[in-house]
Amino acid sequence: MCGIFGYVTNKEEALGPILIEAAERLTYRGYDSVGAATLNNGNIDLRKDVGKVDAVAAKYNIAEMRGQRGITQLRWATFGEPSQVNSQPHIDSDGDMVGAHNGNVVNNVELREQFIAEGMTVRSQNDGETCVHAVERYINRGYEFIDAIRLAYGDLEGDYAFVIGRANDDKLYAFKKGSGMVVGLGEGFTCVSSDLPSILPLTREVIRPQDGEIVTLWADKVEVRSVKDGKLIDRKQETVTESMDAVQKGGYPHFMLKEIHEQSQVARELSHVLNGNKEVDVLVEKMKQARHLYFIGCGTSYHAASVGAVYFAQLAGRAVIPVLAPQFVPQYAPTVNHEDVGIFVSQSGETKDVLNALEAAEARGMACFGLANVVGSTLTKATSFSLPLCCGYEISVPATKTFTNQVVTFLYLAYKMAGLDTRELDIIPDLMNKTLEMVAPQVEAIAKDINDWNDMYCLGYGATYPIALEGALKLKEITYAHCEGMLSTEFKHGPLSAVSKGFPIIFVSDGSAVPLIISGINEVKVRGARTIVIGEEDARLRANGDDLIVLPKSDPQIAALLGVLPLQLLSYHMSVMRGFDPDFPRNLSKTLTVD
Numbered sequence: 001m002c003g004i005f006g007y008v009t010n011k012e013e014a015l016g017p018i019l020i021e022a023a024e025r026l027t028y029r030g031y032d033s034v035g036a037a038t039l040n041n042g043n044i045d046l047r048k049d050v051g052k053v054d055a056v057a058a059k060y061n062i063a064e065m066r067g068q069r070g071i072t073q074l075r076w077a078t079f080g081e082p083s084q085v086n087s088q089p090h091i092d093s094d095g096d097m098v099g100a101h102n103g104n105v106v107n108n109v110e111l112r113e114q115f116i117a118e119g120m121t122v123r124s125q126n127d128g129e130t131c132v133h134a135v136e137r138y139i140n141r142g143y144e145f146i147d148a149i150r151l152a153y154g155d156l157e158g159d160y161a162f163v164i165g166r167a168n169d170d171k172l173y174a175f176k177k178g179s180g181m182v183v184g185l186g187e188g189f190t191c192v193s194s195d196l197p198s199i200l201p202l203t204r205e206v207i208r209p210q211d212g213e214i215v216t217l218w219a220d221k222v223e224v225r226s227v228k229d230g231k232l233i234d235r236k237q238e239t240v241t242e243s244m245d246a247v248q249k250g251g252y253p254h255f256m257l258k259e260i261h262e263q264s265q266v267a268r269e270l271s272h273v274l275n276g277n278k279e280v281d282v283l284v285e286k287m288k289q290a291r292h293l294y295f296i297g298c299g300t301s302y303h304a305a306s307v308g309a310v311y312f313a314q315l316a317g318r319a320v321i322p323v324l325a326p327q328f329v330p331q332y333a334p335t336v337n338h339e340d341v342g343i344f345v346s347q348s349g350e351t352k353d354v355l356n357a358l359e360a361a362e363a364r365g366m367a368c369f370g371l372a373n374v375v376g377s378t379l380t381k382a383t384s385f386s387l388p389l390c391c392g393y394e395i396s397v398p399a400t401k402t403f404t405n406q407v408v409t410f411l412y413l414a415y416k417m418a419g420l421d422t423r424e425l426d427i428i429p430d431l432m433n434k435t436l437e438m439v440a441p442q443v444e445a446i447a448k449d450i451n452d453w454n455d456m457y458c459l460g461y462g463a464t465y466p467i468a469l470e471g472a473l474k475l476k477e478i479t480y481a482h483c484e485g486m487l488s489t490e491f492k493h494g495p496l497s498a499v500s501k502g503f504p505i506i507f508v509s510d511g512s513a514v515p516l517i518i519s520g521i522n523e524v525k526v527r528g529a530r531t532i533v534i535g536e537e538d539a540r541l542r543a544n545g546d547d548l549i550v551l552p553k554s555d556p557q558i559a560a561l562l563g564v565l566p567l568q569l570l571s572y573h574m575s576v577m578r579g580f581d582p583d584f585p586r587n588l589s590k591t592l593t594v595d
């Protein structure tokens with residue numbers, strides 16, 4: 001997730017160290033490139049590149065940069081590969097304005113084409129540059145700066161926060177739509193950032209602008225105006241009292257819980273990016289023509305691939321083979337050729353098992369595409385192209401928001417394959433929020449009840465079978481208990497003998513095979529199991545299960561996706577109740593670059 005920081009003082013001073021420190025404090029959001037710009041007396045000094053903050057700062061001597069205003073940005077690539085030219089900040093055509101953003105401008109491609117046609121100099125593919133030209137366009141047409149920003153805001157679609165300054169000026173301007181932004185007020189300076197952690201060591205006095213508000217920052221004051229009519233808004237100053245650690249976790253006790261609650265926001269950002277992405281159509285065409293389709297990944301990413309395979313069958317009538325990456329090599333690689341299509345799924349884009357499978361597939365000429373969170377990772381570079389997951393940095397080792405965005409991407413692709421209206425999926429983010437609200441207290445109470453058990457099962461059927469596998473993986477990963485995920489109908493073929501009084505068995509229902517789930521519930525209940533059912537309100541499930549964790553009403557495919565949220569929360573609470581740190585489970589690492 002990109003991060004921006006802007007700083008305004010009243011005279012030229014050494015801003016380099018302030019910008020580097022602010023950038024360091026944004027690094028927890030994740031990034032691949034770093035940039036800094038200072039503005040002073042008509043001049044702009046811009047230095048930027050791909051790499052870590054300390055490396056880029058050392059290479060370009062950012063510490064020596066001076067000015068009356070400064071901007072720094074950390075970039076997490078979505079539009080345009082990580083490269084020096086795509087790094088931020090960006091200048092306008094004449095080099096007398098400089099700006100940087102975080103978030104995604106989803107009509108980036110269309111706007112860039114318009115700017116080029118209007119004679120502007122567009123240097124990169126990055127949507128941060130698009131924000132700069134969006135303002136430049138209206139300056140060129142003779143508008144005052146604030147009015148140019150107001151009009152640019154109307155042109156820029158998506159979720160973002162943006163800061164911009166002119167060389168011949170003493171102010172910075174910032175505005176936001178859908179992304180976070182905080183303004184800081186200190187002694188002799190003001191600043192603006194994507195989040196609080198980069199501001200807090202400088203000042204605890206802040207203003208929180210809302211979407212559709214433009215902030216003008218001078219060294220000694222700020223002004224907030226409405227984009228709609230340009231009128232002043234009285235946004236109150238507040239004093240932040242929380243600790244830095246609490247602020248970095250967004251007020252949540254752990255990153256995992258924060259990331260669970262970010263799922264709706266990143267799903268919304270993903271749908272913006274998918275809607276505006278021409279590569280989606282190319283991929284769908286390729287998949288339609290393919291002889292065989294493979295979705296390949298490991299761990300949680302494999303579970304998302306497996307949910308995707310069910311969606312493709314149910315919605316588009318297309319068979320897909322979901323494969324654990326290492327098994328692809330002996331079982332499928334010898335059979336594939338250029339008529340087959342593979343989507344390689346990975347949060348990190350660096351998982352060695354996935355890269356090995358990719359190498360084997362490419363050696364056979366298979367058409368290979370990626371689905372990855374880290375743009376610029378080995379997977380995204382090695383495939384024909386890769387769709388971004390748009391989740392920003394996932395700090396917690398257990399994957400949560402990247403899983404749901406993988407599943408949402410597959411659901412979107414299945415809709416496209418089937419010729420269905422993808423706008424029907426726009427309800428997903430709200431349903432995710434609703435689910436978390438509805439299930440949270442009940443899940444915590446159940447976690448307490450079953451926390452003494454070190455053996456459990458999680459069962460599903462159809463699209464909820466891989467959801468059950470994912471729930472079981474989460475439970476194992478952070479509670480260190482044994483939890484097996486299974487197809488519900490398989491339970492009677494052996495594991496049933498393990499059931500004893502109170503033995504916890506979780507069932508996940510998407511509403512499409514309720515009688516089958518009920519048979520499964522009763523088989524284990526009569527043998528003493530405690531049955532916990534996740535599904536929509538249904539008198540039959542309520543009458544048969546011991547607990548019903550109710551999901552909001554939706555289609556079966558969306559219900560399956562929502563079913564993972566209570567499982568994420570359950571594993572989180574049980575982990576914390578056991579005294580473990582769910583963010584950093586023992587023996588595990590976020591990225592597995594070994595065989």
Ligand code: M6R
Binds near residue numbers: 302354474
């Ligand atoms: O980065 P990847 O998605 O390729 O990682 C694959 C697995 O290692 C990963 O999903 C792992 O299972 C998760 N940490 C589980 O939460």
